[in-house]
Amino acid sequence: MKHDIYPFVADEIKRLLKTKSISYKHLGDYLSVSEKTITRSLNGHQELSLERLSSICALLNMQLSDLLNLAEKNMSKIHYFNDNQDLAMSENPEIYRLLRAVFSEQSIEILAQEHGKTMAEMYLSLRDLEKLELITIGTNNTCRLCVPKYIAFRPNSRYAKKIKSSTMNALLEACCKEITSDTTTLKFVSVDLTEDEYMTFREDIRNYLLRLVRDQYKKIEGTRSRYTIGIMANPGNYYPDGYDV
CATH class of the missing domain: 1.10.260.40 (lambda repressor-like DNA-binding domains)
Incomplete structure (x- = not known):
């Protein structure tokens, strides 16, 4: 399977x-x-x-x-955030982070505890989600999702562009600063591929990254640390001949 x-x-x-x-x-x-x-x-x-x-x-x-x-x-069936939701989350990424928290916990009381907020403060935060028709707030200290858990951003969405740009800049800066570190990976390769080979490479990388973030792959006990992994590839020759980095 x-x-x-x-x-x-x-x-x-x-x-x-x-x-x-x-x-x-x-x-x-x-x-x-x-x-x-x-x-x-x-x-x-x-x-x-x-x-x-x-x-x-x-x-x-x-x-x-x-x-x-x-x-x-x-x-x-791919469900996408609408334009209003995408715009709101690109202007305030905290809205998306809160929605992800609601995906796993619908109790407002528990959400407040996990985020270090009072019930009143959490209600105000959740109201932003409700205004965007992402959730509805019930009368029994619970909220109900109005979108599926597997909802996604459309290609080239405002939110995705903003997050990718800020992540790429921060990661590139960190890698360049720590280029001699044993934990830092920054490698480049220039290679001739057919279009089919390039598309296969993209799909293989996508599937591998998806497997990395699945919880069922975290079976080995031990201390875990957060890593940020970025893959960049584009048709064209950006690589100076004679260099190996």
């Missing part, structure tokens, strides 16, 4: 469990695992094996192929 599709498989399982009124505890008992394991698996922290997915499908009275087809259909 392709790793990119797993979050959509997990979301479809959660939807079907809710439709059939099957609890995580019941599913855990059925699979002989803990409820915590089910929660982690369906929230993308560890991937379920094909054998367990098949067992879940048996409980749901459906074929594994049908589950994967539903997930692929949902995966193919």
